[in-house]
Amino acid sequence: MPRSQQVARPIVRSLQQSCSAAVPQTRSIAARQFSSTASRNDEGTTQQPAASAPQRLSDIVTGSHWTPEQLEKLTSHTMGSRRRRAALATSSDIPFEQMPYQCFQEARKIVNEDRQEKVAKIIAETEKIKRIEAANASTFRGGESYKQKRLVSLRAYVEELKILADINDPLVKRRFEDGMGDMNKPIYRYLADRRWRAMDYKIIVQRINQFHIVPDLLPKFDPTMDVKMSFRGQPIRPGTTLNSRVTEVAPTLKMQVFDKGERLLSVVVLDADVPDLDLDTFTRRCHYLATNIPWDPTKKHLPLRQIGTPSFQTGGDLAVPWLPPFAQKGSPYHRLAIFILVHNANEKLDAAKLKQMYDGAGREHFSIKSLRDKFNLDIVGFNLFRSEWDENTAAVMERHGIPGADIEFKQQHFKSLKGPRKARGWEAKRQKPKYKSLWKYTKRIA
C-alpha cells in the first residue's frame, strides 16, 4: 500500500462508516453506558446520562466546565493542525466509546467484566451490612463494640469498592479530565482528591510551615479541602505578595471539598503580622468573617464580596466585612491567611453575635484558635497571600478611612556594647598641657 493511501485510510474508513450510518449498526455496542453508575440512595441526586444516547460533541456543550463559546472554539473545524482538523471534520459523529480501535474495545470489555465483579461485591457487602445491623449485638462474641467496628470497616470497604468499580473506566477518566465529573459520585471526588494531593496540597502544607502559620496561629493543622483564590479574576498562587490595589476588593475563592454531603462553612481572613509598638510585639487582625455558607462537593466558586447580598444564590451571612489589607511603611510583610472552617454537626452560627464580637474594635487581637474553640468549628481549608507597603497603600487607606498611613516604621537602633574609644593619633597625644608649645598645631585643626 503506498504511503499516501496509508495516511488517508482512517479518514476513508470513518467516512465509509458515517455513510453506512443509515443502515442499522452491525457492531454491537456495549450493552450499557459504561460509567453510568447505578444510582445509590446514599448519594445525592445524580443526573444519569441517557444510557441509549452516547456522548457527542453537542452533548458536551451542556457541561459546566467550559462556556459554550469556549467549546465552540475548541471544537471548531477551523482551528488547529491540518491533521486535527481532518480528524475533527471526519469523526465528529463517532462517540468516544465506539472508537474503532480493536485494542481499545477489547480492553473495555475486560474493564467492564471487572466492574460487574465489583458491583456484585458491593451488593453482597451491602446485604451483609444490613444483616449485621439487624442482628442482635449479643449474638456476637465481642458484643456491641464489635458490631459497630465491623459495620464501620464494612462501610469503608463498600466505599473502596465503589471507587474500584469505576477507577479504570476510560469514560470516567475522560469526563474527569474534561472537568465534567459529577462530584456527587465517589469516584470523581476520589480522583479530585488525588489530583489535589499530588501537588496543590503539598504547596499549601509547605506554605503553612515556611510562613510559620503553625505554630504562630495554630499549634497544628492539616488542610483537607482545596482552596484557591483569585483577585480581580486573576488566580493567585499561595504566598504571593500582592499590591494593595489588587487586594482592595475581597477575593473569590475556588473551593472543593472531597467528602460527601452538605455542610456549613465559615470563612476567615486575618492578618497575622500587625505591629503593636506599645507591647513591642505582633498581633492579629480580622479582615473578613463570613459564616453559615452552605457547601457541598458540587459547588466551586465563592465570591467573598457577594456574601451577604440578597442576590447571592449560595447564601451565607457576613459578620465582618472586608477590610483591605494594608502594611504601614517600614513594617515587615504581613501574612494574610484565609481559613475555611466547617461547622460541627451543621449548627448555624449567630452572625449578629459574631458581628458584635469581631466587628469594629473586635477586629484587633483576633484569634482563630479561640473562634474555633468557642463556636465548635474545625479548620479544614487554608490559603495565604502577603501584603507590603507599596505606592498604592496610602491611597487605599485613605479611601477606606484607615488611619496610620502617615506613620513610617524604622529599625530600632541599639547602642553598641563596646565602650567609647579613646582618641588616637599624633594630635590626640599632644592635646595635653605638656605639649602647650605645639597647641597651635594640634588644636583647632581644620
Add this chain to the structure above:
Amino acid sequence: MNLIQLRRPLQRAAVGGCQPLTPLVRTSSLAERFAQLRLDVASGNAAVEGRRYASVKAQGAYRLTNKKTIPKKMGAKKTGDQYVIPGNIIYKQRGTIWHPGENTIMGRDHTIHAAVAGYVKYYRDPARHPKRQYIGVVFDKSDTLPRPVGAPRKRKTGLVAGPRKVIEPIEPDAITASGIPLMVTRHEKVEVSATPEAVTAKAMTVEATEPASETPRKITEPSSVIAALLEERNRSRAIHDAKKRELRAKEEQELAERKSTRVFRLHENYAYRETNWELGRLIGDAGVVQGTEKTSSRKRKFRNRRRRKNAVYTKVKQGALDRVQRRIEYRQFVVAKRIERAAHAAEHKKKLAAKKAANRAKANAEARDKKVDA
C-alpha cells in the same frame, strides 16, 4: 618505638600460654594458694605494658605556636545567657559546628550572628534535627530553648514609629534659569510610498478573509476534504505573507523616522548639539544600524550575527573572489593561448607540408620536363 619493644608483649603472651595454669609447686596454706591465683600486675605485666618513664614529657607539651600563619580566632565570642544586640557575632567557625537557631542568622562564612537583642542560648533540638546543635537568642533570660512543640514563636517588632517622609518626584527642568530650552528635538516625518506590492497584499487579505467566514462545507468524500484543506492552507499562507509584508513596510517607516529624529542638547558653550553617545549611535558598528537589532528570536540573532560578519568580511571575501576570478581568467587565457598556438602550429605545419608538396610537385614536374627534354 623499636621493633623489639613491640614484640615484647607477644613474646610474653606466648610464654604465658605455654605455662601450665596450675602451678607445679605444691602449696600448703590457703593464703599461698590465693597468692598463686592472683594476677600479679606489678611483676608479670611490666613487659606487656612497655613501660615509659617520666624523663620524656607527653606529646605536644613542647609545641610552639606557629608564628608563620595568621590566627583565625575561631570559637565562641558570646557565652550562654550573655546579652547581645542585632549583628553581634556569637560564634565563629569553619563549617557548621553550630547551627543558627531561633533569632540568629548565619553569615557567609558560617559565623552565627544575633538577629535580635536578647540573651544567647546554646541548645539542641531533637525535634528539628537529631544531631545538630543550635545557638538561639531569647528575649527573656529565663526562657529556655527549644520551645515546646506547637507553642507560638515569641517575636518583637524591633521597630520605632516616625512620621512618613513623602518623596516628591523630581521633574527635570525644561529650560535654563535664563529661559533657554535645554533640549530641542527635531522630528522628521518620513513618507514611505506605498509600493504596488503592498496594495496587492491588501487586496489579497480581503480576498483571503472572505471565504474564511463561510460555514464549513459539507464533507462527502475524502478527496474533497484534502482539497479543502489544501485550499485553506494556501489561503492562510497568503494571509500570512501579506501580513508579513505589511509589517515590514511599517517597520521600515518607523526606522526611517527614528533615524531622522535628532535631539539637540544645550551644552556648556551655549551650543545645541547632539551628545557624543548619540553621535556614536549614528555610526554604530559595521553593518549594524543601532537600535534596530531585535533579539527576540534565536534565528533572528543568528541572522544578525551573520549579517554583521558578512559586512566585516565582505571586502576580504570579495578580494578572495576577485583573486579566484582572476586566476580563472588567466587560466582561460592560457588555455586559449595554447589552443591558438596549437592551431597556429598546425596551420604552419600544414603550410609547410603544402610547400613541401608544392616543391615536390615542382621537382617532379622539372624531372618530367627533363625526361621529356631528354
